[in-house]
Structures are given as C-alpha cells and as structure tokens.
Amino acid sequence: MDDVDAVGSVDPALTFPTLPLPDEIARADALRRHTELVKPVESLGRLEELGAWIAACQGQSPPRPFVRPRVVVFAADHGIAAKGVSAHPPEATARMVVALLTGGTVTGVLAAAVGAGLRVEDVGVDAEPPDPELARFKVRRGSGSIDTEDALTGDEVLAAVRAGMAVADAEVDAGADLLLPAQLGVGGSTPASVLVAALTGSEPVAVVGRASGIDDNAWMRKAAAVRDALRRARPVLTDPLALLRTAGGADLAALTGFLAQAAVRRTPVLLDGLAVGAAALLAEELAPGASAWWVAAHRCAEPAHPLVLEHLDLAPLLDLDIRLGEGAGAAAALPLLAMAVRVLAETATYEQAGVPRPVLPPPGR
Ligand SMILES: O=C(O)c1ccc[n+]([C@@H]2O[C@H](COP(=O)([O-])O)[C@@H](O)[C@H]2O)c1
Ligand SMILES: Cc1cc2nc[nH]c2cc1C
Numbered sequence: 001m002d003d004v005d006a007v008g009s010v011d012p013a014l015t016f017p018t019l020p021l022p023d024e025i026a027r028a029d030a031l032r033r034h035t036e037l038v039k040p041v042e043s044l045g046r047l048e049e050l051g052a053w054i055a056a057c058q059g060q061s062p063p064r065p066f067v068r069p070r071v072v073v074f075a076a077d078h079g080i081a082a083k084g085v086s087a088h089p090p091e092a093t094a095r096m097v098v099a100l101l102t103g104g105t106v107t108g109v110l111a112a113a114v115g116a117g118l119r120v121e122d123v124g125v126d127a128e129p130p131d132p133e134l135a136r137f138k139v140r141r142g143s144g145s146i147d148t149e150d151a152l153t154g155d156e157v158l159a160a161v162r163a164g165m166a167v168a169d170a171e172v173d174a175g176a177d178l179l180l181p182a183q184l185g186v187g188g189s190t191p192a193s194v195l196v197a198a199l200t201g202s203e204p205v206a207v208v209g210r211a212s213g214i215d216d217n218a219w220m221r222k223a224a225a226v227r228d229a230l231r232r233a234r235p236v237l238t239d240p241l242a243l244l245r246t247a248g249g250a251d252l253a254a255l256t257g258f259l260a261q262a263a264v265r266r267t268p269v270l271l272d273g274l275a276v277g278a279a280a281l282l283a284e285e286l287a288p289g290a291s292a293w294w295v296a297a298h299r300c301a302e303p304a305h306p307l308v309l310e311h312l313d314l315a316p317l318l319d320l321d322i323r324l325g326e327g328a329g330a331a332a333a334l335p336l337l338a339m340a341v342r343v344l345a346e347t348a349t350y351e352q353a354g355v356p357r358p359v360l361p362p363p364g365r
Contacts, residue, residue, distance in 0.1 A: 014161065014241065016287035019263050022056035026063075030055035030344055033062060037343070038353040041362040044343060046317075050295065051340035057268040057293060058177075062344040069116040069178040069334055070171050071107060071327040072258065073100060074164065076124030076251035079145035080229075081187030085222040087212040088186045090142075094127035096184055101130070106324060107182065110331035114338075116180060121167055123160055124250030125185070137163035143249045146191055147228035151248050157241050160250040164257030172265040179262050180297075180334065182327030183251045183275035186212070189302065189325075190222055192278040194229040194247040196304040198237050199281040200311050204230055207304035211274075211323065240285040248282075255279035256286065263290035270337065272330040273300035273323065277308035284312060297333035298322055 030052035035041055042048060055061040075097050081090045099105050100120045111118045122135040126142035129135035139159045143151040152160070171179060183192075189211035197207045204226040208219065229247045236242035244253045255276055260283040262269045271280055271294050284291050291312050298318035299305055309316060317333045350357050 014158065016260055016264060019287055019289040020266055022292055023059040024056065026059050026061045027052045027056035029061035033344060036349040037347040038350050038355050047340045047343065050337055051344040054268060054341050057266065063341045065341050065345055066178050066338055068175045069180065070119060070176045071111045071116050071180040071182055071331060072119045072167060072171060073182045073184050073327055074251040074254045075120060075122050075184040076249050077126035077142040077185055078187035078191060078249050079143045080147060080190045080225055082145060083221055083225055084218055085190050085225055086187045087214050090126060090186050093186045094125050097122055097125055098130055106328050107326045110328055114331050114334045116331060116334060123163055123254045139250045146247045147225040150246050151191060152245050152250065154245050157244045157253050160253035161257035164254035165261035168258045168261035168265060172267050176267060179267055179269045180327050180330035181255055181258050181276055182272050182330060183255060183325050185251050188251060188275055190225055191247050191249050191252060192275040193304045194226050194233060195243060195278040196307055197230050198233045198243055200307045202307055209302040211302060240282040252279050256282040259283035260287035260290050263287060263293040269294045270297040270330040270333055272297060272327050273325050274302045274305050275325055277305055280312060281308060298329035300329055
C-alpha cells in the first residue's frame, strides 16, 4: 500500500524527532566575545549575529572556520515544462547535469571561487545518467504535469525525501560543516511557486515570476498552470508529503528531506533561491524548528521568494536580483558567513592589541 494514502496522511515512519536547538550558551559567549574584540561595540552589525549563530550551531565559541562547505545540487525534470512554462527546452536539464560535473557552469565557478565542494544528485532527470552513481537516488524520470495530474506517487515522494535525508547524512558523515543545497531542473519554478502559494495562502498572480526568463505568453501559460495545480492541491494544503505528491517533484522532495535532516544533524545551512525556499517551507512543516539551523543567503528575483522569507522570518544576506537557482546565491553569500566566523575566531581583543577600551558605554545601554 502507498505510504501516503488517498486523503494524504503522513507516513509515521517519516516523523522527525524533536529537533535540537542551536546552543544558546555558545551564542551568548560569542556575542560577549564580540564586545571584547578591538572594534566599537556592535560595529559589525549582522556579521556579529551571523558569527554567533555559527557558534551556536557548532556548540563552540569562538566558532571554527569552515573546512568543508558543500554545494549539493538536486536535479530533476518537471512534466509541466511540456506546457511551455519555461524559456528552456526540457532536454537542457540533463545537459546541465553533465556540465555541472565537467566544469564551466556558474555554480562550478562560484563553488571553486569560494572554496566549496560540489555534489550533484540526479533524483528525477528525464534521461539516462552519464554515470549510474549520479542517479543512485533517482526516483523516476521526470514528473507528472501538475496542472492535470500528480507530480509523483506517494511512494516516490517518500523515496525522494529519504534520498535527501541520506545525502545530508552522507555529507555530514564526510565532515561537511556548512551545507548549501540547490536545485536544477527546467520547469522547476512552476511547482516551487505552487508550493509557496499553497503554504503561504497566496494567490497565483502573487507567485508567478519570469524565472528562467519567460515572455508574456509563457507567463500567462505559467499563471494558468499554477492556478490549476493550486486548485488540485487545495484538499491537501496541510499535509506536506501530499503536497509534494500533488504539486512537487523529486528535486523538491529531496530538498525537503535534506533540509530537515541537516537540522537533525545540527549542521548549518545557507538557503539558496526559490526551489530551496519552497522546500524549506515544507521541511519546517515536517520538522518544526528546523529553520533555526538555516540562514537565507539571498532574496532571489522571483515574487514568491519574499513570501518564503517572511513566512520563515528569515532576513536575506544578499539582494542581488539573482534568479539562477543552482546554488549561485548560496555560494555568493558563503564568504560573508566565513568572514563572520573568522572575525570571531581570529580578531584580537582590546587587551591583546594594546588598544584602550571605549570611554563611553554604547548608546542605549
Ligand atoms: O532559485 C531561483 O532563484 C530560481 C528562479 C528562477 C529559476 N531558477 C532555475 O531555473 C530553472 C527553472 O526555471 P523555469 O523557468 O524553467 O521554471 C530551474 O533550474 C531553477 O533552478 C531558479
Ligand atoms: C536551462 C538551465 C536551467 C538552469 N537552472 C539552473 N541553472 C540553469 C542553467 C540552465 C542553462
């Protein structure tokens, strides 16, 4: 029998444990340490909070500089792409996977530039993989066209969520100390937009953007697809797994499992753009409290994304009008996080630097 039944109840085997919270003692110690460092109090603004957040995630103050940050791209095709909702042909997904592995993509370049490793998982690309290893977690080729049919079966949703969890476990077991999950797949912004609308109670027009760069006619086709898919999703709005079955995709389901499991494994995450944001909404539903382990790398240039950030109460680090997905926004923000950690770990105190302390207390204290 399907693990997700006709009315969409959640499989008890996928119930997440009560999530650990980041360590508030380490956070408080890091914030106190900031007052000792040779700089005016609070003069590094949010960089101070960010460093303290990493201290809390690591349970250690000062925090350790990152040694193994990892971009993890989940790739899948989307049946809705056949309805003309993307600027790109569906075959581009499989070719981009090959390009990600062989070099020369934006994400390959950015990951190398910021010292992050890169992993690619084909969980649902509509092509034979160039290497079977790449597709060991593949749940199917492509997905149903969500305007008229379910994206996945209940079993496929569970397989993909568990795949994402297994990849998070594998990464953490291999020493990853910062995770940058990402998505790749032509047509993928349509299900992501539907999921955001479903989970934030938004209208289709509020979530439909230009994504890969669509023209007005494609935008209208996409708006109709989002409207129809949202109508199909209405009966299951409160069930994250049933939502993934109805209006998701293998990449979105794997990202959901990955994000929840990263939190279970106490590993900080930099959230990328729209698809990761949609999965983050689902992961927070499945594993309440997971968002304490995430920071939003950026606000992407899709109208649905601010709805995600507002819903999760996350303030983005960057606002560069990036709308690539693929982990580009997360990679762009990694140096900020790395700097926040190193400032705490390496800056001298007033005493060490032999600089006199401020003579006035900070304003408002
Ligand atoms: O995350 C984002 O900011 C983002 C916004 C728009 C598009 N994308 C990427 O573009 C692809 C989907 O765009 P589309 O128009 O084919 O739905 C998919 O591979 C996404 O990773 C990503
Ligand atoms: C088609 C296409 C889709 C993408 N999604 C993320 N990066 C991408 C790059 C290309 C080229």
